Structure formats: C-alpha cells, structure tokens
Amino acid sequence: MPESDITILLVDDEEMVLTSIRSFLAIETDYRVHTFTSPVKALQELDRLNIDLVISDYLMPDMDGITFLGRVKERFPQVPRILLTGYADKENAIKAINDVGLYQYIEKPWNNDDLKLIIRNGLEKTILLKRLEEKIREVERAQNELTEVQKQILRIFA
Amino acid sequence: MTESTRNASDLAELVEACPFPVIQCDVQGHVLLTNTAFLNLLEVLNIPHDQASRILPEGCIAQLEAMFHGKPRSFDLKRQLDGRFLEFTFAPIRSKKQVLVTIYDRTEQRYTALWMNNYARELEEVNRQMQQAQAHLVQSEKMASLGQLVAGIAHEINTPIGSINSNNDILIRSVSKMREFFNCEQCPAAVRENPDVVKLMGVLEEINHNNRIACDRIINIIRSLRNFARLDEAERRRVNIHEGLDGSLILVHHQLKNRIEIVKDYGDLPEIECFPNQLNQVFMNLLVNAAQAIPGRGTLTIKTVHLGDEVQVKISDTGVGIPRENMRKIFDPGFTTKGIGVGTGLGLSICYKIIQDHRGRIAVESEVGRGTTFTITLPVSISTS
Numbered sequence: 001m002p003e004s005d006i007t008i009l010l011v012d013d014e015e016m017v018l019t020s021i022r023s024f025l026a027i028e029t030d031y032r033v034h035t036f037t038s039p040v041k042a043l044q045e046l047d048r049l050n051i052d053l054v055i056s057d058y059l060m061p062d063m064d065g066i067t068f069l070g071r072v073k074e075r076f077p078q079v080p081r082i083l084l085t086g087y088a089d090k091e092n093a094i095k096a097i098n099d100v101g102l103y104q105y106i107e108k109p110w111n112n113d114d115l116k117l118i119i120r121n122g123l124e125k126t127i128l129l130k131r132l133e134e135k136i137r138e139v140e141r142a143q144n145e146l147t148e149v150q151k152q153i154l155r156i157f158a
Numbered sequence: 159m160t161e162s163t164r165n166a167s168d169l170a171e172l173v174e175a176c177p178f179p180v181i182q183c184d185v186q187g188h189v190l191l192t193n194t195a196f197l198n199l200l201e202v203l204n205i206p207h208d209q210a211s212r213i214l215p216e217g218c219i220a221q222l223e224a225m226f227h228g229k230p231r232s233f234d235l236k237r238q239l240d241g242r243f244l245e246f247t248f249a250p251i252r253s254k255k256q257v258l259v260t261i262y263d264r265t266e267q268r269y270t271a272l273w274m275n276n277y278a279r280e281l282e283e284v285n286r287q288m289q290q291a292q293a294h295l296v297q298s299e300k301m302a303s304l305g306q307l308v309a310g311i312a313h314e315i316n317t318p319i320g321s322i323n324s325n326n327d328i329l330i331r332s333v334s335k336m337r338e339f340f341n342c343e344q345c346p347a348a349v350r351e352n353p354d355v356v357k358l359m360g361v362l363e364e365i366n367h368n369n370r371i372a373c374d375r376i377i378n379i380i381r382s383l384r385n386f387a388r389l390d391e392a393e394r395r396r397v398n399i400h401e402g403l404d405g406s407l408i409l410v411h412h413q414l415k416n417r418i419e420i421v422k423d424y425g426d427l428p429e430i431e432c433f434p435n436q437l438n439q440v441f442m443n444l445l446v447n448a449a450q451a452i453p454g455r456g457t458l459t460i461k462t463v464h465l466g467d468e469v470q471v472k473i474s475d476t477g478v479g480i481p482r483e484n485m486r487k488i489f490d491p492g493f494t495t496k497g498i499g500v501g502t503g504l505g506l507s508i509c510y511k512i513i514q515d516h517r518g519r520i521a522v523e524s525e526v527g528r529g530t531t532f533t534i535t536l537p538v539s540i541s542t543s
Contacts, residue, residue, distance in 0.1 A: 020324040024324060027332060027335070108317060
C-alpha cells in the first residue's frame with residue numbers, strides 16, 4: 001500500500017502543533033494529513049475522511065482527547081489511536097491505554113523520529129488488517145466461484 | 159489599776175486586734191503574749207502552744223540581745239518552715255527591753271510568684287514553638303505555591319517548545335536534503351560552488367545546530383522544573399535520588415557556571431522511599447548554600463553511597479566555612495548570616511524538618527576557610543526503619 005493512499009487525522013487545539021507535525025510528515029513521508037483544531041469538527045468529518053490512523057492531543061477546550069479517541073473507536077475500531085500528551089496528563093494517558101484501547105501515547109515535547117516510527121508501526125497493523133480483510137474477501141469470492149462451478153458441474157451431470 | 163498594768167492590758171488588746179500573727183517576747187525569745195492569729199498559725203504549722211518559740215528564726219536571739227546595746231531599731235528576718243514562707247518584723251518595746259514580733263505569712267504570694275514564673279517560662283516556650291511552626295508553615299505554603307507556579311509555567315511552555323523543537327528538526331532535515339541536492343550530479347557546479355550558496359548553507363547549518371542545543375537546554379530545564387515541583391508526586395514513592403540531585407543542579411546552574419566545578423561521585427544507589435518534591439527542596443537548598451559559600455572559584459562535590467539499609471548524600475563545598483560559634487545555630491529557624499533580604503534563615507531549618515520527617519539525619523562538618531560538608535543519611539525504606 002503506497003504511503004500516498006494513507007490518510008492520517010491529526011487533532012490539536014494548538015495550530016502550531018498541527019503545523020509542526022504536518023510539515024514534518026510532508027517532508028519525510030507521503031501520507032495525506034487532515035488537521036483539525038476542534039475534535040468536535042473532526043468527528044463531523046470523520047465518515048468522509050476514510051482515515052487509517054488518528055493522533056490527538058489530550059487537553060482541548062471542547063472535548064478531551066480520550067473522549068474523542070473513544071468516539072473514533074466506536075465508529076472505526078480498527079483505526080490505531082495515538083494520544084499526544086503533556087507531562088501532567090501522563091497518568092491519564094496510561095489509564096486511557098486501557099480505557100479506549102490506545103495504540104500508543106507520545107509525550108510532548110515529542111521526538112520526530114519516534115513519532116514517525118510510532119505512526120509507521122501503527123499503520124503496519126492497520127495495513128495488515130486491511131490486507132487480511134482483502135484476502136478473506138478474495139478467498140470468499142474464489143469460494144463462491146468454486147461453489148458456482150460445482151453447481152454447474154452437478155447440473156451437467158445430473 | 160496601775161499605769162503599767164493598764165498599759166499591759168492595752169497592749170494585749172492591741173495585739174489581739176491585729177489581724178496578723180503578733181507576739182510579744184523577751185530578748186531570750188520567750189513568748190510572753192500571743193494573739194488568735196498567731197495561735198492559728200501554730201495550728202497550721204503543727205507546733206504545740208507551749209513550744210511557740212520554735213517558730214522564731216534561728217539566730218534571732220543573738221540579734222535580739224544585740225538590739226538593746228545601742229539605739230534599738232527594728233529588723234526583719236525570713237524563714238521557711240514546714241513549707242511556708244514566713245517574714246518576721248522585730249520591733250523593740252524600749253521600756254521593757256522586749257520585742258513585738260509581727261509575722262507575715264508570704265506563702266501564697268511566694269507560690270503564686272513561682273507559679274507565675276514557671277507559667278511565663280512555659281508560655282515563652284510555647285510561643286517559641288508556635289513561631290517556629292508558623293515559620294515552617296509559611297515556608298511550606300510558599301514552597302507549595304511556588305511548586306504550583308513552576309508546574310504551571312512548565313506546562314505552558316511545553317507546547318510551544320515542543321513545536322519549536324520539532325520545527326528545528328524539520329529545518330535540519332530540510333537543509334540536509336538541500337545539501338544532498340547540491341551535491342548530486344544534476345546540480346550544476348556553478349550553483350553548488352556559488353559563494354553565496356556555500357555561505358548560506360553554512361550559516362543555515364550552524365544556526366540550526368545552535369537552535370537544537372538551545373532547544374535541548376530549554377527542554378532539560380522544563381523537565382527539571384517539573385521534577386522539582388513534582389505536583390503529581392505529592393505522595394510517598396520510590397525514586398532514584400540521583401535524578402533529584404541532577405535536576406536541582408540544572409536549576410542552580412546559573413549560580414555555578416564558569417565559576418564552580420561540579421564533581422559527581424555517585425555510588426550505586428537503590429531507589430529509596432521518599433517524598434521526592436521535599437527531598438529535591440533539600441538538595442536545592444544545600445546546593446544554593448554551597449554555591450553562595452564559594453566567593454570566587456571553587457569545587458562542589460556531590461558524593462552518594464549505599465550503606466546497608468541507608469543511603470548517604472554528601473554535599474561539600476570549598477567555600478568560606480561556618481564559624482564554630484554558629485555551628486550549633488545553623489538549623490535554628492530564623493538564623494541567617496546572609497543579611498537582610500538575602501536569606502530568610504528558614505532554609506536549613508526546613509531541610510532539617512524534611513530529613514527528620516523522612517526518619518533520616520542531617521549533619522554538618524565545617525572548617526573556616528576550608529569549606530563545609532553536609533551529610534544526609536536516609537533510610538531506603540521509611541516504613542520498616
């Protein structure tokens with residue numbers, strides 16, 4: 001799966017954080033990146049975006065990151081969820097790993113190499129899942145075809 | 159009735175009317191006349207009436223006999239008898255060479271005074287303790303709000319510095335890509351070797367490198383501030399105290415740099431059970447004191463050792479040292495030699511209290527002109543010690 005087919009959703013109430021991460025991903029990867037300063041707005045657009053991975057800040061005015069990632073999980077359970085946290089929220093982040101099934105959390109100030117690695121590893125999981133689904137579908141299709149052929153053969157010999 | 163018998167009965171009446179114990183006696187101390195108040199006093203003192211002279215102070219006979227040698231003058235004597243404080247006034251009756259003795263029982267006043275003295279002393283002690291407690295309270299309140307302020311600032315700075323740090327990283331990556339581009343074959347040599355390009359690339363690389371160092375330093379300071387405040391860790395927990403020492407060192411860096419050499423001699427320490435924010439406060443205090451004790455250049459040594467179920471931290475400076483007469487007072491609240499407005503005199507008393515709360519010990523050795531060493535000994539585990 002080429003990187004340019006991959007869509008990442010990035011939510012942080014601080015525009016400067018969005019710009020930094022978007023710029024980094026722009027020069028280092030080919031991912032498509034959608035950014036939102038409001039998790040509520042991001043949820044409204046969620047169905048349209050067809051995302052493969054989501055990164056969210058924790059402390060935001062209109063909805064906290066854990067609630068937001070929980071909502072994303074309800075609708076797209078296979079999408080890896082990454083929480084970007086300040087130091088003071090570490091405890092919360094650790095709790096959230098269990099509560100909303102976080103894939104990872106990244107502490108601010110983050111290291112770009114770590115960020116890239118975490119995104120790549122997270123995507124690998126989704127990509128593998130997607131591939132698995134495709135394979136299952138292919139197998140099903142093949143099986144259906146076979147069943148059809150079998151029926152035809154049976155009809156011929158009947 | 160003769161004049162003398164009338165005089166005598168007048169005297170008896172007068173004596174009886176007196177509310178104090180009064181007796182008439184001769185110079186040999188024989189009691190000739192008493193009043194009811196006196197008899198009551200004898201009862202109180204368990205002295206039989208026929209031994210009334212026992213009440214008189216020892217040595218009064220000699221004085222009584224001497225009394226009439228010259229011009230008779232009255233005199234006072236005191237004595238303590240059976241737990242009572244008695245005051246005697248001996249007044250001469252000239253015509254008879256006898257004395258009128260008035261006895262004042264001062265026991266109540268005496269006990270009241272004693273009691274008041276004790277009470278005053280107790281009050282002073284309580285007052286001193288209260289002042290000390292208040293000083294500690296004010297200081298710990300101050301440290302708590304300082305902690306909150308520090309944690310708040312650290313949190314606020316964290317997001318923008320995170321962004322700057324990331325942007326700097328992006329710049330470094332971009333410039334390195336540009337460098338790759340200039341070095342590839344498609345790039346004309348004229349561009350690659352253009353002096354402006356060479357200069358520009360050099361400047362960009364240098365300032366990016368510079369920015370990275372600056373960012374690292376800010377991030378390090380923020381980390382130290384958070385560790386120092388440790389608001390998330392107001393509770394007891396196990397930590398490696400080297401982290402606290404290193405964090406405190408970063409915070410006092412501005413007082414040390416280029417002037418004081420730091421020597422770290424860290425042993426292999428187990429994590430210890432403690433209140434990290436409080437211990438950091440102690441380290442910070444001792445490091446600042448050490449830095450201030452060194453007037454010019456000097457060395458600050460931090461040595462840690464593991465001793466059985468205890469750990470020891472020694473903070474030594476090559477500073478001015480503490481005069482012998484001040485050694486006993488340095489942990490007293492309010493004692494300072496730093497001058498008004500510089501020191502509160504509370505720092506070391508707080509340190510003392512914190513170490514005591516940790517069931518540890520703090521000791522000091524010092525030599526004027528040579529330097530000072532503070533030794534903190536802490537149990538690895540508070541609960542089992």
